[in-house]
Amino acid sequence: MPARLPTFDDILAARRRLGSLACLTPLIEHPALNAAAGGRVLLKAENLQRVGAFKFRGAYNKIAQLHKAAYPGGVVACSSGNHAQGVAAAATLRGLKSMIVMPSDAPRIKVERTKGFGGEVVSYDRVKEDRDAIAQRICEERNAALIHPFDDPDVIAGQGTAGLEMMEQAAALGAVPDIVLVGASGGGLVSGVSIAVKEKNPSAEIYSVEPAGFDDLARSLQHGRREKNAQMAGSICDALLAATPGELTFEIARRNLAGGLSVTDEEARTAVRFAFEELKLVVEPGGAVSLAAILAGKIPLEGRTVAALLTGGNIDPALFADIIQERRRAA
Amino acid sequence: MPARLPTFDDILAARRRLGSLACLTPLIEHPALNAAAGGRVLLKAENLQRVGAFKFRGAYNKIAQLHKAAYPGGVVACSSGNHAQGVAAAATLRGLKSMIVMPSDAPRIKVERTKGFGGEVVSYDRVKEDRDAIAQRICEERNAALIHPFDDPDVIAGQGTAGLEMMEQAAALGAVPDIVLVGASGGGLVSGVSIAVKEKNPSAEIYSVEPAGFDDLARSLQHGRREKNAQMAGSICDALLAATPGELTFEIARRNLAGGLSVTDEEARTAVRFAFEELKLVVEPGGAVSLAAILAGKIPLEGRTVAALLTGGNIDPALFADIIQERRRAA
Numbered sequence: 001m002p003a004r005l006p007t008f009d010d011i012l013a014a015r016r017r018l019g020s021l022a023c024l025t026p027l028i029e030h031p032a033l034n035a036a037a038g039g040r041v042l043l044k045a046e047n048l049q050r051v052g053a054f055k056f057r058g059a060y061n062k063i064a065q066l067h068k069a070a071y072p073g074g075v076v077a078c079s080s081g082n083h084a085q086g087v088a089a090a091a092t093l094r095g096l097k098s099m100i101v102m103p104s105d106a107p108r109i110k111v112e113r114t115k116g117f118g119g120e121v122v123s124y125d126r127v128k129e130d131r132d133a134i135a136q137r138i139c140e141e142r143n144a145a146l147i148h149p150f151d152d153p154d155v156i157a158g159q160g161t162a163g164l165e166m167m168e169q170a171a172a173l174g175a176v177p178d179i180v181l182v183g184a185s186g187g188g189l190v191s192g193v194s195i196a197v198k199e200k201n202p203s204a205e206i207y208s209v210e211p212a213g214f215d216d217l218a219r220s221l222q223h224g225r226r227e228k229n230a231q232m233a234g235s236i237c238d239a240l241l242a243a244t245p246g247e248l249t250f251e252i253a254r255r256n257l258a259g260g261l262s263v264t265d266e267e268a269r270t271a272v273r274f275a276f277e278e279l280k281l282v283v284e285p286g287g288a289v290s291l292a293a294i295l296a297g298k299i300p301l302e303g304r305t306v307a308a309l310l311t312g313g314n315i316d317p318a319l320f321a322d323i324i325q326e327r328r329r330a331a
Numbered sequence: 332m333p334a335r336l337p338t339f340d341d342i343l344a345a346r347r348r349l350g351s352l353a354c355l356t357p358l359i360e361h362p363a364l365n366a367a368a369g370g371r372v373l374l375k376a377e378n379l380q381r382v383g384a385f386k387f388r389g390a391y392n393k394i395a396q397l398h399k400a401a402y403p404g405g406v407v408a409c410s411s412g413n414h415a416q417g418v419a420a421a422a423t424l425r426g427l428k429s430m431i432v433m434p435s436d437a438p439r440i441k442v443e444r445t446k447g448f449g450g451e452v453v454s455y456d457r458v459k460e461d462r463d464a465i466a467q468r469i470c471e472e473r474n475a476a477l478i479h480p481f482d483d484p485d486v487i488a489g490q491g492t493a494g495l496e497m498m499e500q501a502a503a504l505g506a507v508p509d510i511v512l513v514g515a516s517g518g519g520l521v522s523g524v525s526i527a528v529k530e531k532n533p534s535a536e537i538y539s540v541e542p543a544g545f546d547d548l549a550r551s552l553q554h555g556r557r558e559k560n561a562q563m564a565g566s567i568c569d570a571l572l573a574a575t576p577g578e579l580t581f582e583i584a585r586r587n588l589a590g591g592l593s594v595t596d597e598e599a600r601t602a603v604r605f606a607f608e609e610l611k612l613v614v615e616p617g618g619a620v621s622l623a624a625i626l627a628g629k630i631p632l633e634g635r636t637v638a639a640l641l642t643g644g645n646i647d648p649a650l651f652a653d654i655i656q657e658r659r660r661a662a
Binding site for chain 2 (some may be wrong): 026278321329
């Protein structure tokens with residue numbers, strides 16, 4: 001292993017480090033969702049987190065531990081999405097510069113938001129250039145630190161704070177989740193959350209949820225080795241397209257997860273629409289896969305208590321408009 | 332006065348009656364909103380309430396106190412919006428029938444949702460027929476009880492539970508709101524909330540927020556007598572078009588409110604868009620007027636703590652799609 005695995009104590013330390021900078025996002029229970037699920041559902045609404053996604057937690061926990069003097073150039077991240085915004089916001093709060101390497105065809109709203117959080121956006125050509133090489137070169141030229149989106153113990157521990165809060169908030173409601181559902185791309189969130197969940201309820205069954213066709217973690221868990229997706233693009237869940245699980249995240253997931261689920265684009269769209277119509281929450285497709293798994297009945301919930309993370313809400317307005325008006329058009 | 336004024340004890344009793352049937356909606360603090368406001372803002376998210384609006388609280392508190400045997404025909408309400416859904420859901424939970432008198436041109440989504448909560452929808456012609464007369468006739472023919480949308484002590488006490496929760500949740504964060512902003516139509520919510528707020532912090536300044544041109548409560552407070560709006564339609568805030576404050580609600584507001592604010596359609600749209608982009612919440616225009624007042628700087632917030640209620644999220648998908656895409660079109 002290239003680095004130590006994070007522990008529950010690392011999550012507690014991450015929470016102290018985050019203090020009140022991360023929002024204590026609500027754990028939401030709604031009768032319309034319980035009725036649709038046939039069980040008790042508790043949603044940890046990380047779409048309501050600072051920057052609109054859980055990513056702030058891990059980015060901040062990582063960046064807060066950097067020695068500023070060692071990285072006068074600040075931090076660098078490759079991301080066209082929520083990690084970009086999390087790193088930019090965290091770096092700004094720590095008084096560090098951030099350079100975010102984004103494809104030149106990234107959605108304008110994500111570029112604008114990243115700049116709004118204080119990030120300097122470095123564009124590259126998705127077809128002709130290698131973003132990792134660009135990021136590496138910036139790190140060397142400017143003495144900057146690369147912030148990996150998931151395969152880093154500090155990032156994983158930071159994301160784990162969402163799971164710790166979720167279990168404590170459930171306990172305050174007198175609930176102990178039997179099943180925990182977490183969307184996964186590289187697996188930083190689900191692995192971090194799994195450490196907190198297993199500490200609080202060792203018998204909880206934890207499942208990752210991925211887009212169909214991008215279920216590298218599910219297949220990796222099934223076969224006991226890190227597998228890759230055959231494709232790199234083509235899902236509505238743009239936040240969940242990592243090619244393969246991280247080394248650390250897979251090692252943790254292998255120990256803690258009961259398995260991996262997947263949902264289709266159509267199921268993700270249904271979940272986004274349900275969140276709009278019934279829950280009054282804005283969730284992006286990749287942020288809604290755990291809800292999608294519940295609504296699509298991917299796992300029996302009768303009489304069970306399930307906790308699920310809504311991971312982000314940074315959706316393009318045109319796509320959101322399209323999804324919420326779909327039922328009307330069909331009718 | 333036609334009926335006694337509700338007290339803080341009535342709100343405590345309403346909370347016991349509601350039990351866990353009403354969602355304990357979150358009090359949300361978000362750095363993007365604090366930055367925009369220049370003060371500390373706590374949002375009580377009643378758009379996340381059962382039926383998508385605070386109205387369930389008052390309707391249930393009223394209906395739960397009816398003697399079923401006296402009203403074999405169940406309950407009747409006149410509403411094309413959130414009161415309709417609150418009454419239908421509350422009646423169904425109490426095992427009572429509900430007849431909701433709605434204009435024949437009411438948005439299909441609201442008709443469908445009302446039916447979904449178990450309500451029987453009675454259509455009328457907005458131009459040719461008198462809805463109050465229709466409701467009265469149904470009550471007499473079927474031995475049913477009319478549920479007033481705001482001017483009823485039990486309804487007011489039920490809505491007040493949202494204010495009680497808000498003050499308790501603020502206290503748990505170590506915050507005491509200096510300013511409280513509540514959207515108003517007939518004034519049931521703001522009057523009920525004001526009773527709870529004044530109990531917890533007598534020096535808090537409470538303001539109603541209404542659509543410009545429909546600021547009957549603001550003008551009534553200013554002139555010391557119940558005033559009417561000159562117009563009955565023509566605001567994007569379709570939930571806030573009552574013609575005049577109730578007798579009870581005005582009497583309470585007169586005692587507890589510091590004044591009334593108003594916002595334009597454009598300011599309400601900006602608030603709906605801000606909630607989508609930054610807070611990841613779905614709010615209807617009439618549900619967003621308190622947020623609109625904050626964002627439009629209607630009241631100085633520098634260094635103050637303000638608590639504001641988001642009152643509902645039942646917005647037509649086409650209108651929501653239009654509002655969230657406006658900035659893009661303008662750019």
